[in-house]
Amino acid sequence: MTPPVDSPAAITEDAALAAPAEAAIAVPGAAEESPFRRIAADFAASRLALLGLALFALVVLCAVLAPLISPQNPYDLAQLDVLDSRLEPGSRSGDGKLLFWLGTDDQGRDMLSAIFYGLRISIGVGVAATLCALAIGTSLGLAAAFFGGRADSFIMRVADIQLSFPAILIALILLAVLGQGVDKIIIALIAVQWAYYARTVRGSALVERSKEYIEAARCLALPARRIVFRHLLPNCLPPLIVVATVQVAAAITLEATLSFLGLGLPITEPSLGLLIANGFTYMLSGKYWISFFPGVALLLTIVSINLVGDQLRDVLNPRLQR
Amino acid sequence: MLVFVIRRLLQSAVVLFAMSLLVFLGVYAIGNPVDILINPNADQEDIERAIKGLGLDKPLWEQYLVFLRQAAEGNLGKSFAFNVPALQLILERMPATLELATAAMLIAVAVGLPLGLWAGLKPDSFAGRSIMAGSILGFSLPTFWVGLMLIMVFSVYLGWLPSNGRGPTTDLFGVPVSFLSWDGIRHLIMPATNLALFNLALVIRLTRAGTREALLQDYVKFARAKGLSDGRVIGVHVLKNISIPIVTITGLQFGTLIAFAIVTETIFAWPGMGKLIIDSINVLDRPVIVAYLLIIVTLFIVINLAVDILYSVLDPRVRLSDAKA
Numbered sequence: 001m002t003p004p005v006d007s008p009a010a011i012t013e014d015a016a017l018a019a020p021a022e023a024a025i026a027v028p029g030a031a032e033e034s035p036f037r038r039i040a041a042d043f044a045a046s047r048l049a050l051l052g053l054a055l056f057a058l059v060v061l062c063a064v065l066a067p068l069i070s071p072q073n074p075y076d077l078a079q080l081d082v083l084d085s086r087l088e089p090g091s092r093s094g095d096g097k098l099l100f101w102l103g104t105d106d107q108g109r110d111m112l113s114a115i116f117y118g119l120r121i122s123i124g125v126g127v128a129a130t131l132c133a134l135a136i137g138t139s140l141g142l143a144a145a146f147f148g149g150r151a152d153s154f155i156m157r158v159a160d161i162q163l164s165f166p167a168i169l170i171a172l173i174l175l176a177v178l179g180q181g182v183d184k185i186i187i188a189l190i191a192v193q194w195a196y197y198a199r200t201v202r203g204s205a206l207v208e209r210s211k212e213y214i215e216a217a218r219c220l221a222l223p224a225r226r227i228v229f230r231h232l233l234p235n236c237l238p239p240l241i242v243v244a245t246v247q248v249a250a251a252i253t254l255e256a257t258l259s260f261l262g263l264g265l266p267i268t269e270p271s272l273g274l275l276i277a278n279g280f281t282y283m284l285s286g287k288y289w290i291s292f293f294p295g296v297a298l299l300l301t302i303v304s305i306n307l308v309g310d311q312l313r314d315v316l317n318p319r320l321q322r
Numbered sequence: 323m324l325v326f327v328i329r330r331l332l333q334s335a336v337v338l339f340a341m342s343l344l345v346f347l348g349v350y351a352i353g354n355p356v357d358i359l360i361n362p363n364a365d366q367e368d369i370e371r372a373i374k375g376l377g378l379d380k381p382l383w384e385q386y387l388v389f390l391r392q393a394a395e396g397n398l399g400k401s402f403a404f405n406v407p408a409l410q411l412i413l414e415r416m417p418a419t420l421e422l423a424t425a426a427m428l429i430a431v432a433v434g435l436p437l438g439l440w441a442g443l444k445p446d447s448f449a450g451r452s453i454m455a456g457s458i459l460g461f462s463l464p465t466f467w468v469g470l471m472l473i474m475v476f477s478v479y480l481g482w483l484p485s486n487g488r489g490p491t492t493d494l495f496g497v498p499v500s501f502l503s504w505d506g507i508r509h510l511i512m513p514a515t516n517l518a519l520f521n522l523a524l525v526i527r528l529t530r531a532g533t534r535e536a537l538l539q540d541y542v543k544f545a546r547a548k549g550l551s552d553g554r555v556i557g558v559h560v561l562k563n564i565s566i567p568i569v570t571i572t573g574l575q576f577g578t579l580i581a582f583a584i585v586t587e588t589i590f591a592w593p594g595m596g597k598l599i600i601d602s603i604n605v606l607d608r609p610v611i612v613a614y615l616l617i618i619v620t621l622f623i624v625i626n627l628a629v630d631i632l633y634s635v636l637d638p639r640v641r642l643s644d645a646k647a
Contacts, residue, residue: 161337161340164622164626165577165581165619165622166577166578166581166582168581168582168584168585169581169584169618172584172599172603173345173348173615174348175603176349176603176611177348177349249462253464256464256466256467257464257465257466257585260466260585261466261584261585261588261600262600262604263600263603276466276467276470279470280470280589283470283473283474283478284473284477284478284485286478286479288474288478291467291470291474292471292474295464295467295470295471298464298467299462299463299464299467302462302464303458303459303462306458306461306462
């Protein structure tokens with residue numbers, strides 16, 4: 001982290017006290033010192049990470065633009081022909097209009113289109129769950145660090161106990177009780193993830209809390225809410241960003257796994273996990289593509305996010321900085 | 323040490339109690355078991371009689387107390403689907419899961435330790451880099467998809483290994499195991515490898531990091547200066563010191579393996595506890611779900627405690643009685 005910028009203009013405002021992260025927003029003029037530029041430059045130093053970022057951008061683009069770039073709408077029954085079912089990759093449809101690059105499934109659905117639409121659901125669920133968990137976990141972690149005492153030990157003990165069980169088990173318990181559905185799987189993913197953020201943010205908040213800028217903010221008698229959100233939180237962000245990036249990949253994997261087991265999303269929301277589960281039936285008869293290609297799409301998504309996350313961890317880790 | 327164990331046991335009892343309450347409330351209070359148990363055409367009188375018969379007319383806390391008392395007697399209810407005690411059903415399936423998890427753990431350590439050592443000793447060599455790249459893949463690959471690909475390659479295309487089931491079992495001290503016959507091993511290879519992948523990557527990384535760190539330590543320099551052979555320095559001095567985190571993590575991971583066996587067992591139709599819980603969730607067999615969860619929580623508590631004790635045995639610097647657990 002860069003040392004707090006001493007900008008005379010900002011002294012009247014508490015912005016100057018808010019140290020590195022906020023200073024960067026408040027003083028964009030200090031271009032060379034801007035942590036964002038430095039982070040971007042450090043990030044770009046790894047070609048593998050850039051490749052990961054490009055790959056992830058491509059995957060997200062495919063997901064967002066699915067209705068525009070898909071050869072067919074895989075869930076419009078009028079566009080499907082049962083005669084085209086289970087065709088090998090590279091086959092043409094019966095009427096010769098469509099080329100199935102990645103083959104078709106048992107309904108005569110183009111796998112490429114199904115994967116684009118599946119990515120939408122998988123990434124959507126993963127990102128939504130991560131953002132909610134991030135908000136909840138961060139609030140609880142900050143509260144624990146800021147108030148301390150009973151609240152702290154209660155929140156952290158719950159997090160400890162929860163983290164001693166594997167994520168898949170907790171998600172399984174919840175889904176066994178709640179049933180299937182997009183909202184339910186998001187709830188399960190939030191319940192699984194919040195503790196990571198709570199722990200991470202509490203750890204860094206405890207360190208930050210004892211620093212002088214927080215003491216200064218307290219001396220100014222700023223309201224607790226302002227200290228927590230404008231001073232404490234921005235300085236706890238770097239580790240949170242790293243954890244959140246990796247957790248998006250974990251959430252997508254977990255959703256796919258649960259959907260594959262038949263516990264996650266209903267059949268009306270065909271995520272990649274469901275596509276793979278659907279192909280499992282045909283795998284033993286050698287029709288590999290129905291499961292194989294959605295799996296490759298899932299793999300590319302997860303690997304690209306992890307590559308970005310790995311590099312972010314190195315870039316944002318103050319201990320590794322020169 | 324004794325104080326530590328007693329304190330941990332008390333703490334475990336609290337956790338188990340809290341979990342039983344949560345699971346009970348979750349599974350029994352949300353939704354009505356009568357809806358599933360009883361014929362939908364039954365009239366109101368029959369339904370009320372069934373509710374009374376199951377003790378569901380009593381207040382929730384009273385139901386919970388009854389549940390607790392029965393649980394303490396080892397009675398976790400009868401499975402709706404199989405009509406046998408849920409506990410018995412799970413204990414029957416447990417050896418299969420334990421065998422699978424143990425095999426996976428052995429594969430992970432037996433393969434991961436040498437690979438990790440190699441990558442740690444020669445971090446910049448091509449082999450070292452390839453091993454690390456492979457371990458990243460091991461973390462990223464979704465387990466269930468790898469399982470499918472294994473089946474595709476080794477069962478469908480090559481026809482080398484069977485794709486499902488456990489094969490013939492032999493009784494070893496009264497416990498059915500499959501690793502004593504060649505056909506049983508053939509059934510075990512793929513599921514165990516699949517389950518091992520994540521831990522294999524973990525062991526590789528831990529070993530590599532530990533080795534690199536240990537090589538810089540004074541005791542290694544001293545051992546080298548003393549003129550000990552490379553094999554002895556690495557095999558005794560380095561390995562002994564890096565074994566501490568590896569034992570801890572692999573031990574803690576054993577519980578995760580049992581949880582993840584749910585996925586592997588479903589793919590390979592391995593008749594263990596994991597497949598049972600998925601089947602039970604699908605037919606809403608509540609007593610089995612509750613029993614499974616309580617057993618697995620107990621298992622986790624036992625594993626965590628065992629790892630802590632083992633840790634202190636391996637590393638004399640750790641004094642358990644001092645630790646505020």
